[in-house]
Amino acid sequence: MSTSTISPAPASTKRGPAENFIGTVWVTMLAGNNPTDCTVADVTFEPGARNNWHSHPAGQLLVVTAGAGYYQEKGEPAQRLRAGDTVSIAPNVVHWHGATADSIFTHLAINPNVGQGAANWLEPVTDEQYRAAHE
Amino acid sequence: MSTSTISPAPASTKRGPAENFIGTVWVTMLAGNNPTDCTVADVTFEPGARNNWHSHPAGQLLVVTAGAGYYQEKGEPAQRLRAGDTVSIAPNVVHWHGATADSIFTHLAINPNVGQGAANWLEPVTDEQYRAAHE
Numbered sequence: 001m002s003t004s005t006i007s008p009a010p011a012s013t014k015r016g017p018a019e020n021f022i023g024t025v026w027v028t029m030l031a032g033n034n035p036t037d038c039t040v041a042d043v044t045f046e047p048g049a050r051n052n053w054h055s056h057p058a059g060q061l062l063v064v065t066a067g068a069g070y071y072q073e074k075g076e077p078a079q080r081l082r083a084g085d086t087v088s089i090a091p092n093v094v095h096w097h098g099a100t101a102d103s104i105f106t107h108l109a110i111n112p113n114v115g116q117g118a119a120n121w122l123e124p125v126t127d128e129q130y131r132a133a134h135e
Numbered sequence: 136m137s138t139s140t141i142s143p144a145p146a147s148t149k150r151g152p153a154e155n156f157i158g159t160v161w162v163t164m165l166a167g168n169n170p171t172d173c174t175v176a177d178v179t180f181e182p183g184a185r186n187n188w189h190s191h192p193a194g195q196l197l198v199v200t201a202g203a204g205y206y207q208e209k210g211e212p213a214q215r216l217r218a219g220d221t222v223s224i225a226p227n228v229v230h231w232h233g234a235t236a237d238s239i240f241t242h243l244a245i246n247p248n249v250g251q252g253a254a255n256w257l258e259p260v261t262d263e264q265y266r267a268a269h270e
Contacts, residue, residue, distance in 0.1 A: 003228050004208050009219035034223035036194035038173060038247035059171035063243065073139050084144035088169035093138050108198065112173035112247040 005034060009042075020121045022130075023049025023098070030108070037115050044106040045069060050098020050130060053122040055091075058113035062087040062097065069105030070133045071097045072125075078133035081105070096125045101134060140169060144177075155256045157265075158184025158233070165243070172250050179241045180204060185233020185265060188257040190226075193248035197222040197232065204240030205268045206232045207260075213268035216240070231260045236269060 012028040015021055024046045031040040042065075053074065062071070064085045071087050072078035074094040081087065081097075089095060099105035111118055147163040150156055159181045166175040177200075188209065197206070199220045206222050207213035209229040216222065216232075224230060234240035246253055 003225045004206070004230065005223045006206060006214050006216065007221050007223075008217075009221070030198055030221040031196050031223050034196070035225035036196055036223055036247050038194075038196060038245065040196055040198060040221065040245065059173075061166050061169070061171055061173060061175055063165055063175060071139070071141060079141050081141065082143075086142050086144070086165040086175065088140045088142075088166050088171055090138045090170035095139065108243070110173065110175065110245055112171050 003035070007031070020052040020054065021049060022052075022124055025049050025051070038110065038112045039114050039118075041109045042106065043109050044104055045099035047099050047103055048101050050125050051096055052124045053094055053096050054119045055094045055122075056089065056111060056119050057091055057117040058111070059091040059093075060089045061110040061112075062089070063108040063110070064106070065108060066104065066106040068100045068103040069098055069107070070100065071095065072133060081107075094122065098125070098130075138170070142166070155187045155189065156184060157187075157259055160184050160186070173245065173247045174249050174253075176244045177241065178244050179239055180234035182234050182238055183236050185260050186231055187259045188229055188231050189254045190229045190257075191224065191246060191254050192226055192252040193246070194226040194228075195224045196245040196247075197224070198243040198245070199241070200243060201239065201241040203235045203238040204233055204242070205235065206230065207268060216242075229257065233260070233265075
């Protein structure tokens with residue numbers, strides 16, 4: 001019996017403010033629970049959308065595939081991201097990511113060792129913090 | 136000081152038969168050594184190119200982004216892959232992947248817990264095995 005799983009891209013789901021986001025975010029889970037304990041999701045933020053400040057117990061990798069957005073680590077200036085950029089986020093580093101005000105932003109979100117926990121969610125990114133990212 | 140790393144896509148490198156491939160394969164390492172111990176590479180196989188039979192101590196995820204190719208697990212029929220497909224490969228499962236005879240094939244190769252070892256390489260996929268995948 002095959003121990004590998006081949007999956008076509010599944011349905012996308014719309015996520016909203018109740019789920020640690022500001023604005024509208026579309027999530028397509030490309031690899032959910034699987035034997036590698038590493039998940040892969042395709043995430044599209046509509047313009048202005050971003051997630052709350054958060055961290056990952058085992059870190060995260062972002063591979064930007066479309067649009068323009070920001071990544072900001074707590075205590076550091078926001079950095080602009082474009083298609084082709086990759087971000088490696090160390091375990092327990094507090095950060096947020098999201099679209100610019102006028103562009104969608106799509107990245108793959110890769111969570112290794114997700115059995116340690118997917119994310120620890122914190123407070124929203126305020127409008128003031130978000131505007132500062134654009135300066 | 137920032138503990139995250141943002142990297143634009145680096146130069147691609149051409150890999151050949153001496154490195155466990157048949158045909159020509161282009162590898163762009165999007166996330167190499169990093170604090171998550173998970174690497175991400177963008178891999179493009181030219182038509183007819185494929186890697187040798189191999190396995191990964193901690194498994195692997197493939198996210199197909201362009202073209203058409205095959206994934207075959209030892210003892211199972213080959214399965215055709217298209218953009219949008221994802222393959223989760225359990226630890227130590229012997230397999231190969233590569234392009235069809237007439238199409239390029241591009242996937243992200245995600246290797247979680249690569250500190251356990253990236254791959255254990257075995258014998259080449261013979262022309263007979265490769266032709267059988269097309270039937």
